[in-house]
Amino acid sequence: MKDQLHISEQVCFPVYVFAKEIINQYRPLLEAIQLTYPQYLVMMVLWEFEEQTVNQIGEKLQLDSGTLTPLLKRMEHKEFVLRIRSTIDERIVNISLTDKGKALKVQAASIPGKLMEAMNLSTEDLLVLKNIIIKISKK
Structure with missing residues (x-):
């Protein structure tokens, strides 16, 4: 009988290692356009x-907003986004792209392809992986 507490029997460990590897693959691509991975996610939105x-x-x-607020302040300092407090409800902060932030999209367009190439994965492989992850993470 296998011991379920061996690291080799865990599903979570290779998922954890894979998540770290993806971020590590993104890092040099994103540094070239002055973004961190969380900032890149915001820009994609x-x-x-x-x-x-x-x-x-x-x-x-x-x-959460506690994580986003300092990240957005740094992005505003880089002149990628504008943070404008709502005049109707001061608790609401609207985030929009600057011209510099819009232009960054052109530079970022090659990142997904470069990542797939670096990880030696096909579009089909990534689609299967994405669908499995979505299936697992649906609540």
Whole structure:
């Protein structure tokens, strides 16, 4: 009988190692455009939806405002985004792209392909992996 507490029997450990590896593969690609991985995720949301509140970004990325606020301040300092407090409700902060943030999308366009190449994975491999992860993480 196998001991379920051996590291080799765990599903979570290779998933953890894989997640770290993906971030490590992204790092040099993102450093070239002055983004961290969490900042890249925010930029992808904004490239898709243009303007979002902090809460909307947090919902999409499953991050709380305590994590997002300092990250967004750093992005504003780099002139990638604007943070504008709502005049209707001061608790709401709207986030929008600057021209510099919009232009960054062109530079970032090659990142997914470079990542697939670096990890030696096909589009089909990634699609299967993504679907399995989505299936597991649905609540």
